[in-house]
Amino acid sequence: MSSYREERRADAAAQAEQSRKSAEARAEQAREDRRLELEAKREEKRLAAEEKRRDDEAKGERARKDAEAKRRQELADKKIRDQEKARAKAARAAKVGKVARWLNQNPVTVFVAFVMASSVIPAVISQVGALGDTGVNVLLAALLAAMLEGGAWAITFMGKAAEDAGRPAAKYRIATWCTAFVAAGVNYWHWAEKLPDAQWVAVVFAASSLFAIYLWDMKTHGSHGKTKEERRREAARRKHLADRRKHHKDIASEADRLLSALPFESVTDEEAFATAWQIQKGAQPGLSAEVFAQVTDARVQLGAAFELGEHVRPELVRAGMLASLYNPLPKRLVEGIPTLGSSSPVPALQRSSEGAAALAGIGMYGSEGASEKAREKASEKASGSADGNGSRGRSDEELEALLPKALKVAAELVAEGGQISAAALSKRVGIRRDDARRLRDRVIAERKLKLVDGQADTAMGA
Incomplete structure (x- = not known):
């Protein structure tokens, strides 16, 4: 009985010990769970803080980049504005320079325009007054005055356009002067009646309608004629053509036939004459078989004269050499003369550049x-x-x-x-x-x- 109790006590003690250990284990597990939970919370907080830090840094970087982009955009806009201002300034300077250059190059046009305005404006005002004194409405008088003076200038500019285009402009000039004389007559009549004792005033106002037209006509026609040198060259050219037709009738006729046969303006007159000369003479203009024969004969005779005259005094031979008598054609025309070969009576003619004495083979003096x-x-x-x-x-x-x-x-x-x-x-x-x-x-x-x-x-x- 006692052993049973001891066993029960031992079992109770063992159970108590086991319960204690189990409680301690549970407490330890609870502490471990609590520790792990705290560590997880701390890690979560750390991760949240790290995430927040990274977000803050990203936001700061974005803000910095946005500020930098904004600054660059502002600089680019400022540069564009500065370039636009510089271009505008350069354009204004170019316009001013262009105007200044035009004024420097065309002072005649500037002063002519000023004098023309000074002439036309009084004429128009005078005509308005003349028509107004007769009871015509001022607006109608202004329109009629503009018709006279403006019509004269409209016809003038039409004639200038026709002349620039190469069309006849005589009828425009006649119409311009007729209109200007009508305007001048109106001004003269008005002031002659208004100031009968001062006829010169009427003449001045009548001239104001004519002077501007006269000045413009002088500017557009008086400065575009041929110069003295151009007239001289034109006269020389006409004489040259006349002499050509006089001295070379057959070749000139052949050139005319060529011009009529070929398409219009496909060749010039000079080209046609050169071609006709080639057809008739077989050489370039100015040369012919007769000229070649004459030159060849002269060269042969010159070589013979030097060879026969070897014992003539050296100074005479040197004078003949310097005279260059064997060159009858100047400049490039001499290129058309063929060089004589070894079959020539005087073979030394092959080297004409060495002088007449060398051509004859008689030795050099000097x-x-x-x-x-x-x-x-x-x-x-x-x-x-x-x-x-x-x-x-x-x-x-x-x-x-x-x-x-x-x-x-x-x-x-x-x-x-x-x-x-x-x-x-x-x-x-x-x-x-x-x-x-x-x-x-x-x-x-x-x-x-x-x-x-x-x-x-x-x-x-x-």
Whole structure:
């Protein structure tokens, strides 16, 4: 029995201990739950505060950006306003400058307009008074006065428009002056009756209706005529055309036929004449087969004259050279003359730019000729000093044997535009300088004979 009780007590104690532990566990769990709840609330508050802080920062950033955008917009608007003001100011300055430039460039127009206004206004007022004195209503008088003066100016401007368009304007000028004289008659009649003792006043008012028209007519027609130089050139042009038709009738007729055959204004008169000259003469205007033949013959004769006259005094040859007699056409026209080739009687004509003496192949007179003679003299002295009394060189028979080769060399020299000199012959034939001088004289004499014989044959054939 006692053990049962002990067991019951032990069970009760165990239950009590278990209850206590269970209560402690529940209390601990409650404390933990409370702690967790408090921590959750604190976290929630922290998160809410963080969210509020972020919202506040976002709002502040938006406010800052809005303020910055507003400031930039205000600056942009201000810049646009400043640019508009600057453009408006520049436009006003440009207008003022344009007006100022126009006034500086057209002072005549300014003063003419002022004088015309000073003339027209008194004339209109005078006509209104003249009509008003007859009992006409003032409004009607003003309209009639405007009809006279305004009509004259309307016709004047119509004539100016017709003249600018290239239409005849004579009828407008006649109508203008007729209207102006009618207005002047009204003014004269009015003041002649009103002030019979002061006729000059009537003349002044009558002139006020005419002077403005006269001034405008002088401005529009008096300053647009041809100048003296233009008239001179026009007269020279007419004379040139008349001389052309007089001296070249056939070509002028051919040019007229070309102009009538081609479409209107497709070619000018000068182009038609140049084409007709090409058709008739086969060359550019001013040149023809006869001119080419004459120039060629003159060049050949000039070359022959220089070649035949090798022993003429150097100063005469130099004078002929400077005269440029072989150039009959000035400036660009000489380009139309063909250059003669090696088949020409005087082959040296191929290089006309070197002068007449070079064309004939007779050597140069001047500094080069002097140096050549000096070299020849030096060669003579050198050969004389080397040979004692001086060697006579090759014999006449030997030089005669070398003559065909020397003639061939001379022809090559002339064809190349060079000179038939002792130095050139000595170098190409391979002989001494003094022998070359003797051989040169034989070559020149032989070429003279051939040229004279050719001219004689030509004369006999003609």
